[in-house]
Amino acid sequence: MTLFLYNTLTRKKEPFMPIDASNVRMYVCGPTVYDRAHLGNARSVVVYDVLYRLLRQVYGAEHVTYVRNITDVDDKINTAAIARGITIRQLTEEVTDWFHDDMSALGVLEANNNKPNGLMIEPKATDHITQMVKMIERLINNDKAYAADGHVLFSVKSMPNYGVLSGRIQEDLNAGARIKVESYKRDPNDFVLWKSADAEDDPSSVFDSPWGKGRPGWHIECSAMSTHYLGQDFDIHGGGSDLMFPHHENEIAQSCGAYPGSGFAHMWVHNGFLTVNGEKMSKSLGNFITVRDLLDKGIQGEVIRYALLKTKYNEPLDWNDKLLSDAKKELDTFYRRIKKDGGKEGMQKESDALILKALGEDLNVPSLLSVLHANTGGTLKYMGKILGILQQEPDEWFKGNSTAALGADNDANAVLLTNSSIELLILDRNEAKKAKDWKKADYIRNNLKSHGIILEDRPDGTTDWRRI
């Protein structure tokens, strides 16, 4: 079975041919940990989580190495730490924990770098300064970089094929540019590999180097960590399409400049943009949505994940309330079918063939979802696993938080009841029924209904409930 993926480097859908099928290697740019993950960040993480699951299914879980880095040194981090009055280390540790919590709510597979034979690795930039310094030294030795005023700059003119990924060339950048060029740059396009530290910098963001105290540029992190864990040539490099230029273009220039003759990543995969109600998401427009915002409204992580996956990964995704409510309805339908068919197992071999047919065609999740819609409960749980959905017990799912609160911030009904407070109200109602206080029993039933909780009285006297 051959997988096909759209390769940004060649602008073609191509058969995926791993360099070594016994160790398929993928690198994806991870978060810069200065603030909560927003929906655009989450889309990228969820998309490559599915690609990772697919590669594991095709090549075997122990034959895939996936590296997703944590950028914990960056100017944005320094600015955010100062704004909050905490140290850089405090900020990056807190935000990394937030990232893990939020992604785990979305059902994203966790890194296992601390376990023996960890195959999903989440390296931190600050733990790999040595590798970055070594790579910068190689670039200087290869005449691809130069030191100036305590900084080290990459010489873009030294790489004739610069622009190979994005199609953007140096002349384009210069045309009409009226930006101030730092005096230490030989060419305005040259970018920073090592940045000299200021005297007042937080010590946890300052490192020693042959060029004096400073910190690495963002691009060199990914080049150094991908080479360290995956080698000079590896199979897939992923990330959001907003990273294609200059970040990914610069990664190629650095890695190929440091190791002439190497191909770096053989396939480049980019996920599409995310807009909110047709507009670019930004803090100034007030439409900036973090994963935590949605979870705090009581929206289940699985609903968010499903909504992120409903659009093909490389197409633009527009986020809106209807997308979320449709996701919830479709998942409800699947879970209802799973409940109806009980634990009946579907035909695994046939299911695998259907999964590979859909996802093997450039990770076409919408195509696999239409297969799910046409199937019975027995196969849904099995097929849902590769997408990271439908793994809960149906009863657990229907008692999970609802989307009822969505868009109803000023509505009293939007107040979410916890499962235990619902159970307490049901106990109260049962007491009232025993005492033949029908008025109170009805009041509790109607009150719960106004919160989106439906009670089902059973013949045996117990009451079951679900959220709508």
Ligand SMILES: [Zn+2]
């Ligand atoms: Zn990167």
